[in-house]
Amino acid sequence: MDPKKALKDIKAGKPEPVYLCFGPEKYRRQGFVQDLTEAMFEPGDKEFAVSKFDLNETSLATVLQDAETLPFMVPRKLVIASNATFFTGAKDSSKVEHNLDKLLEYMASPVDYTVIVFTVDADKLDERKKVVKALKERDAALPFLSLNPDELKEWVQRRADQAGFVFQKEAVDQIILYTSGHLQALSAEIEKISLYVGQGGTATTDVIDQLVARSTEQNVFILIEDIVQLRLDRAFVILEELLKQKEEPIKIVVLIARQFRIMLQVKELSKQGYSHPQMASQIGLHPFAVKVAEGQAKKYDTAKLGQILSQLADLDYQMKSGRIDKVLGLELFLLKLGA
Known part of the structure; x- marks a missing residue:
């Protein structure tokens, strides 16, 4: 029922x-x-x-x-x-x-x-x-299933209406991205934003950047999105923040590899005619994350994704064996990826 x-x-x-x-x-x-x-x-x-x-x-x-x-x-x-x-x-x-x-x-x-x-x-x-x-x-x-991307946007906008403020159009996608589409986190962040912008206020992308807390995994997810969209300056700002927080470069590489592996899986499942909810269930992700990964995957063909994963495996080996400085190796990889 x-x-x-x-x-x-x-x-x-x-x-x-x-x-x-x-x-x-x-x-x-x-x-x-x-x-x-x-x-x-x-x-x-x-x-x-x-x-x-x-x-x-x-x-x-x-x-x-x-x-x-x-x-x-x-x-x-x-x-x-x-x-x-x-x-x-x-x-x-x-x-x-x-x-x-x-x-x-x-x-x-x-x-x-x-x-x-x-x-x-x-x-x-x-x-x-x-x-x-x-x-x-x-x-x-x-x-009680995860909301699909369109339902999620409607849910966010409805909660903002109830709180007496509005989201800038781009900010809706941004807050969903920053919270990985989890309603518990979204609810808490919307409450925080409503107090900040006040009745009749507007939550902009800058407000989201300023107020919404993000995990390491979410930061890496956003970093990849910035790289794919050729926003290298934003990507390196996120990387700098992660390094300031003493995040291990090898861990960041592992998380980047995970995201590219997801892109490859989504691309293959999409070819087989899977819907977003079906892909989400198969991979174990939120449907919104699948939609974003699908958009990212369109920037690469299957061979290129395989090549990137191979490069990441090689970078991981070089870092662990001391053949390259960890931070330098990560920065060089991202520059090459952005190029």
Whole structure:
């Protein structure tokens, strides 16, 4: 079921007794649970109505026992159980045993005063399991997928509207690039920007550069984008910043190689007719990062990408063997790449 449809049913007083929230977008999962809580309870009831469990530390039997216990001082209750790895094909590393047959028994005859929400940080479920099939039959398995690039831009602009400011056109792509399209990071940065530009203000690319924090991986991603677009001055400013932060040149080379490897993968998958979401799932990236990598890959043919990766492997060897100064070798590579 679509999470929006599920929330609509909940607000109409017709919730499912059990929900399973999964998918890569943790921020959207958390938002759904928050919206569900607000739809079910008055603000003063939440303290008595909501129970939370971590299934890495608590057994499924304990969760079900709490679900079946009559609510105290409220007409109904919500039980939230996180880290429900047993719904996936991943190995459960917790030392707690979970009897899934008990959950099937509960779902066959659930109590009418409790809603259980399981959450798991996984892209896919193990559909061979009876309990997963049962949840899907009830339309109670809710996927929270990464937004595609167009949806992501709309989300950013909508959040800016709600905060009372606007983004300069180029700044929308920039903030998504700087945060790798992760909604949790975007939300925090948009809040920060709204305080800086104020009501009715405009967030420009300079404001994004000034305010938005970036990881080493994101800086290298942006550095490659600048090189590809022949903005060598910007690329070397980023490199200088990384070196000032005492980042190891060999690590930067590894990250550059990773990005060119992604470009090569995207180019090959694109030839096979894969869509952005399919490529993102195959490579393990956000769809926006795939779109950017696809644009970067268009600047090179397959042979050239292979050649660049070979050069990076050689540079890595020369750095580690002391045959070239690390910083000098990295700068010479980037100049050659920009040429």
